[in-house]
Structures are given as C-alpha cells and as structure tokens.
Amino acid sequence: MDELFKGVADPVRREILSLLRLQPLNVNQINEHFGDISRQAVSKHLQLLEESGWIKIYQAGRERYGYLNKTAFYSLKEWLDAYLQWGEQSVENDHGVFLEWTAYEKGAPLTHPVMLQAMLSKDKEFDGLFYNAVRTTGIFCKPSCSANPRPDNVTFYLTREEALKNGYRACKRCKP
Numbered sequence: 001m002d003e004l005f006k007g008v009a010d011p012v013r014r015e016i017l018s019l020l021r022l023q024p025l026n027v028n029q030i031n032e033h034f035g036d037i038s039r040q041a042v043s044k045h046l047q048l049l050e051e052s053g054w055i056k057i058y059q060a061g062r063e064r065y066g067y068l069n070k071t072a073f074y075s076l077k078e079w080l081d082a083y084l085q086w087g088e089q090s091v092e093n094d095h096g097v098f099l100e101w102t103a104y105e106k107g108a109p110l111t112h113p114v115m116l117q118a119m120l121s122k123d124k125e126f127d128g129l130f131y132n133a134v135r136t137t138g139i140f141c142k143p144s145c146s147a148n149p150r151p152d153n154v155t156f157y158l159t160r161e162e163a164l165k166n167g168y169r170a171c172k173r174c175k176p
C-alpha cells in the first residue's frame, strides 16, 4: 500500500496513468507527450510506476510498452471502500461514525462514537439531540459549542434535564 501511494504521489506519474487509460503506449509516445520533461525523468517515472505496481511493461525487442495494471486500482479501491461503504453499513449497524457525508436521520441511535464525532466536529445538526457535559468544569454544552473539552472528561446526555439533574450548569457561551 505504501508503494501504491508513492507511485501516484507525483503529478507526472498520475498524468502517465491517465494517458495509459486510453491505450498502451510505448516509451517514445509517452516521452512525446511530455515535451518539457527530459527523457530520463520520464523513464524514471515509468520505472517508479512499474515498481509500485501501477503499470506493467511489455518488452518487444528494444521497444517497451507500458500498460495499466488493474490490480493496483482494485487494491486502492478496496482500501477506499472500507470508508465509503460505512454509510450503507450504518443503517443496520447503529449508525456508523462516518458522518461527514452521511446525514444523521432523526431517530437513528445516538451511539457514543456518533456523539463523540459530532462533538469533535462541532456539528450543528446535532444541537438539541444531545448535550456534552464536562466533568471537570461542571458545565454542559451543545455539540457545536466552541469550547474544546477533553473527550475523556465528557459525559453525553440526551436531554438538558438529565444534565441539569446530574448537577451540571448550562454553558454561557453556547446556551444549551
């Protein structure tokens, strides 16, 4: 995986990949495309792409053709899918914590990880859905409060009343 990322960590190499998306090209054709980059530099990029698994080289006599190696793309996709499928899993799985793009549906369970991330990201969508009370200060806040309490010191409550009942005072900044 480190190799794969190293392979695409350069714009020239990503451009080579995008050229090869259309068809295999020999080294000369790739060189022609990069008029302003030395042959040597292009060769080096090709070598790195090959070593990192993004392309394969086909050699016929002195001619070398580069073509895309599907496996690399699928490996990266697999890595990404672990994150991108979170939203779907969350329906059954107590709502996952990948919240940046997953709108929270009212009524879905507010698990600890969900509330923690909502608090860390100061997500206004969660204001009114739960309160974070800080044990060290005795104050409770809305998730979007500008204060940054240490997560270890925070207890979550689903209602204001519950926070008050447990001896917490409302924050003067966010007025929960």
Ligand SMILES: [Zn+2]
Pocket: 140, 141, 142, 145, 146, 147, 171, 172, 173, 174, 175
């Ligand atoms: Zn506050």
